[in-house]
Amino acid sequence: MRAIQYQSKEQPLALSLIDDPVAGIDEVIVNLKYSALNHRDVFITKGLYPNLRPGTVLGSDGVGEWQGKEYLINPNIDWGPDQQLPADEYHILGMPDDGTFAEKIAIHPDRLVRKPEHLTSSQAAALPLAGLTAYRVLFSRCQLSAEDRLLVNGIGGGVALFVLQFALAIGAEVWITSSSQEKIDRARGIGATGGILYSEDNWHKSLKKNSGGFDVIIDSAGGAGFSQLISTANKGARIGIYGGSCGPILNLSPQVIFWKHLNIFGSTMGSDQDFTAMVDFVDQYTIVPVVDSVFALADFKRGFDRMDHGLQFGKIVLDNRRLD
Amino acid sequence: MRAIQYQSKEQPLALSLIDDPVAGIDEVIVNLKYSALNHRDVFITKGLYPNLRPGTVLGSDGVGEWQGKEYLINPNIDWGPDQQLPADEYHILGMPDDGTFAEKIAIHPDRLVRKPEHLTSSQAAALPLAGLTAYRVLFSRCQLSAEDRLLVNGIGGGVALFVLQFALAIGAEVWITSSSQEKIDRARGIGATGGILYSEDNWHKSLKKNSGGFDVIIDSAGGAGFSQLISTANKGARIGIYGGSCGPILNLSPQVIFWKHLNIFGSTMGSDQDFTAMVDFVDQYTIVPVVDSVFALADFKRGFDRMDHGLQFGKIVLDNRRLD
Structure with missing residues (x-):
């Protein structure tokens, strides 16, 4: 499959052809439709995150299909049971775990949250981490x-x-x-x-x-x-x-x-309980995320540039099925 | 009576002979036994408080006698009903209202709180504002x-x-x-x-x-x-x-x-409810305030100097009945 991998500080990102992900124990394979950029992704390309692992697929926000239904991906990994504070092992999808800037992702189904019905797939992809x-x-x-x-x-x-x-x-x-x-x-x-x-x-x-x-x-x-x-x-x-x-x-x-x-x-990110409450809130008030622009996955560099220069008003979305 | 009055920025404090206070409506006259210094008093002598009124008797902490019983004075004036925040008219005894560095004070009896039994009068005088x-x-x-x-x-x-x-x-x-x-x-x-x-x-x-x-x-x-x-x-x-x-x-x-x-x-000061809770807490755990030193009211300058130089360990107390 095609995916945007972090490579090195000198040449941070490339759209690479890599092996399809293999589902680990209790994981499923989701076909990704849209993803979205966060400042976190830009910071990673500048080496401003600790413990960067070359070869990681970036991306924290995503919407995809599994068994014929569409889901949001909850980018929290291992927040833990304390609502006040994340556990020490807490991290965010997309470094060091492979993230959403790819055609597919292997993920635990407990990270899949129903997509609010009033949102298009690209609008929904704008929601997770920022929301x-x-x-x-x-x-x-x-x-x-x-x-x-x-x-x-x-x-x-x-x-x-x-x-x-x-x-x-x-x-x-x-x-x-x-x-x-x-x-x-x-x-x-x-x-x-x-x-x-x-x-x-x-x-x-x-x-x-x-x-x-x-x-x-x-x-x-x-x-x-x-x-x-x-x-x-x-x-x-x-x-x-x-x-x-x-x-x-x-x-x-x-x-x-x-x-x-x-x-x-x-405050940074939030618990799984916050995530569920946020999606319920978006449902209840029929909030529609402001999408600044949608770029083809293959055209990711224009999206990164736009965010790096602070030009955006709203979320910058990638279409994961447009590969060239 | 004798009292320590704020005079001016150039010559901030003097032990003056002034008229005895007259009880206003609903006020009573308390015979003061001990008072205590706070940084606030030192800041006032340096002109670091707003709206200084020459002629004001300084002092926020005090213990005194009324109708044969001993009381702590609650230095809060007009905190108001909101536990989270003081009302706009909130201020602290001792500027612009006449305070506790005097032989007597005219005060509303709702400012009088029973002195914890395990404390001496001079220890109790150390408690109000800092506690x-x-x-x-x-x-x-x-x-x-x-x-x-x-x-x-x-x-x-x-x-x-x-x-x-x-x-x-x-x-x-x-x-x-x-x-x-x-x-x-x-x-x-x-x-x-x-x-x-x-x-x-x-x-x-x-x-x-x-x-x-x-x-x-x-x-x-x-x-x-x-x-x-x-x-x-x-x-x-x-x-x-x-x-x-x-x-x-x-x-x-x-x-x-x-x-x-x-x-x-x-955080600064506290509500009347905090004050009552604090005195109850001191009672319950038989806390004894650390008194650094006791000076005669007439000798107040030594106390102010000691605080200004940060030499104290605990509260600096004044004996309001020692007038020369």
């Missing part, structure tokens, strides 16, 4: 309720858009930031109340004044802007952190943290 | 349990010592840091399992290795050392922040926060 990350940070960690005013810092990526959509679904008021006016406008089209360019001087002061301040803030940037970000927090706010694309947080005031009684929660 | 701060950050915020291993960063101050004592009382394992070997030894004498000088190179690595890592960390420093501090945290740890004596937190890794699923909680 899980968004669901956990927003609900399991930050306990968002309809009465909260939410700020999503940096709209456009898969997780941030699910955060926006999930929050709107329950009736919360959502504001967003971006470096792109076009992305702000598109987010407002989806239902965001307001947004601001974080490249503007004193953006945080305008945003706090215009919005009235935030009860929940979701961030994946960190960096020098984090202090401005939490200056927009209301007393008792919950701040969810699921990434750090702008590097270390600089000059964070302990006084702001304790005077405002802030709650800062780190 | 409340410690109780809330440790239990209401960080949910410390007997199974947790706790790190108290910077032992010696009033709050840190209550954190140590409260945690030991419920059977948790406690480690401490300090810049002073003498303070570490004294904390070990109270029951700390181990301690380390944070002035040592790689103190955080030794500490993590020797302890096995921490489930709860209580900090009032912030500053450049905060990143080292949280490198000793276990996955899922709760970090309680109630102060920031070392200034802004520098170079904090978002990756550490999300990979470890950390929980960071800001």
